[in-house]
Amino acid sequence: MALPARYSRSIDWVTVGLYTLMVGLGWLNVYAASYSPEAPAGGLFSGLSFQELMAFNWFKQILWIGTAVVLIVILLVINYKAYDTFAFGLYGIMIVLLIVTPFIARPIAGSRSWLELGPVRLQPAEFAKFITALAVSRYMAGINLRQQNFRDQMVLAGLTLLPPLLIVAANETGQALVFGAFLLAYFREGMSPLILIILAAAGAILILALLVPKLWLVGVFTAILALVFAVNTKVLRHHLPLALSVWAVVIGMVFGVDFFFNNVLQDHQRKRIEVLINPSADPLGVGWNVTQSKIAIGSGGLVGKGFLQGTQTKFDFVPAQSTDFIFCTVGEEWGWAGTMVVIVLFMALLARVLYVAERQKSVFGRTYGYCVASVIFFHFAINIGMTIGLAPVVGIPLPLFSYGGSSLWSFTTLLFILLAIDAYRKQDLVR
Numbered sequence: 001m002a003l004p005a006r007y008s009r010s011i012d013w014v015t016v017g018l019y020t021l022m023v024g025l026g027w028l029n030v031y032a033a034s035y036s037p038e039a040p041a042g043g044l045f046s047g048l049s050f051q052e053l054m055a056f057n058w059f060k061q062i063l064w065i066g067t068a069v070v071l072i073v074i075l076l077v078i079n080y081k082a083y084d085t086f087a088f089g090l091y092g093i094m095i096v097l098l099i100v101t102p103f104i105a106r107p108i109a110g111s112r113s114w115l116e117l118g119p120v121r122l123q124p125a126e127f128a129k130f131i132t133a134l135a136v137s138r139y140m141a142g143i144n145l146r147q148q149n150f151r152d153q154m155v156l157a158g159l160t161l162l163p164p165l166l167i168v169a170a171n172e173t174g175q176a177l178v179f180g181a182f183l184l185a186y187f188r189e190g191m192s193p194l195i196l197i198i199l200a201a202a203g204a205i206l207i208l209a210l211l212v213p214k215l216w217l218v219g220v221f222t223a224i225l226a227l228v229f230a231v232n233t234k235v236l237r238h239h240l241p242l243a244l245s246v247w248a249v250v251i252g253m254v255f256g257v258d259f260f261f262n263n264v265l266q267d268h269q270r271k272r273i274e275v276l277i278n279p280s281a282d283p284l285g286v287g288w289n290v291t292q293s294k295i296a297i298g299s300g301g302l303v304g305k306g307f308l309q310g311t312q313t314k315f316d317f318v319p320a321q322s323t324d325f326i327f328c329t330v331g332e333e334w335g336w337a338g339t340m341v342v343i344v345l346f347m348a349l350l351a352r353v354l355y356v357a358e359r360q361k362s363v364f365g366r367t368y369g370y371c372v373a374s375v376i377f378f379h380f381a382i383n384i385g386m387t388i389g390l391a392p393v394v395g396i397p398l399p400l401f402s403y404g405g406s407s408l409w410s411f412t413t414l415l416f417i418l419l420a421i422d423a424y425r426k427q428d429l430v431r
Helices: 005-010 013-034 057-077 081-085 087-104 124-140 150-169 173-188 193-211 214-231 233-264 267-277 288-299 326-358 363-387 405-423
Strands: 115-117 120-122
Touching (some): 013 057, 013 326, 057 405, 081 087, 081 405, 087 150, 120 124, 120 405, 124 150, 124 173, 124 405, 173 193, 173 363, 193 233, 214 233, 233 267, 288 326, 288 363, 326 405
16 A cells, blocks of 8 residues: 555655654653563563563554554545545444443443453544544534634534533543543634633633632622723623623632532542642542652653663552553653653644644645644643643543553544645645
8 A cells, every 4th residue: 555656745744753753752651661670581572472462561552553554554545535525424423433332331440431342442532533623624614613603603512512422421531621622723713712711711710619718709700890890881881781690600600619529520530629739638549640640750850760760660659650641751761851852742743733734725624733733732731731730630641652552543543634634735625
């Protein structure tokens, strides 16, 4: 399945190079995270059968990387128009799969979101990201968000919200939160910034309601509202009903956060938020992962302890260290310098994806590119944030670094569909 010469010359090799480098560095850290001093010496494969090697995450990751290479070739060989044409069909198949999964999947760590196909486990929620990105990009290619058409906005909201609702039903909250990142792509295509401001303000109010005495919060907000009216009486005269409605909603949120926290969230979710607010709340329970992760990263110092020399890593102090907490392996063994290299690589990849998105000649290609950047940014920011105690532990991987076939395939597909579309951008017509 060789690529045509003209086609291969059009591929954005800068993105390919960044992808290859990050996957390679990811594998090194997966190997370090799963390395054991008691393992047979004398080489990676020394004296071990295939079945014995399959017990190691680093070996299985090699297999996943090999299959990802095959996947890349397939994605690039497929006619780029197929991604546009079959976007809604793929979306429908994905919705059916998400509905069925909780009924046929066995529980793993409290979640029914993994399908087992022999020795292989796949998580449909991972693939829902790029399929939803295709579907919303296909829909947005036929509308204009700047026109503020209510029906179009509701359809777009439905396309975006249905997958995460089904993912939450499988008790996989972390993966569901990722779909909120699509708002950044919609903002680029003309969605009112007021929506982002309202959502950001609502989030800030809910967080403050957990940290600040509620009567103080109500008093401050009421005082601000009164001050605005005192300065500008026209606002009072013309917008009093709206202002009072907003005030009532805010007060309801402030006093309703306790009900949501105690009756809607599950016990482990409440504890994760409590630990985020107060790291010493449960240091030997829910807070253990984050505490050990911060110890590992902090112990790395400027340049780290060296490859395979991390004691926190080597002796499994941090659970899920090759998946959700892979970044603490980087911090311990490669130090501040290594973590900065990883962060710079992600920023370079995001910048390149946005550059590729902006040079698209179709709304479909541009929107899809921004969806790719939004998803990668969300994973990158939240994953690193939770390893250093700045975000709650929600169980999402670090793109291209964390161990796992579903994650690697998902991000590989996200990126290389964009590169396939970009390779033929000159043939697109502006819609």
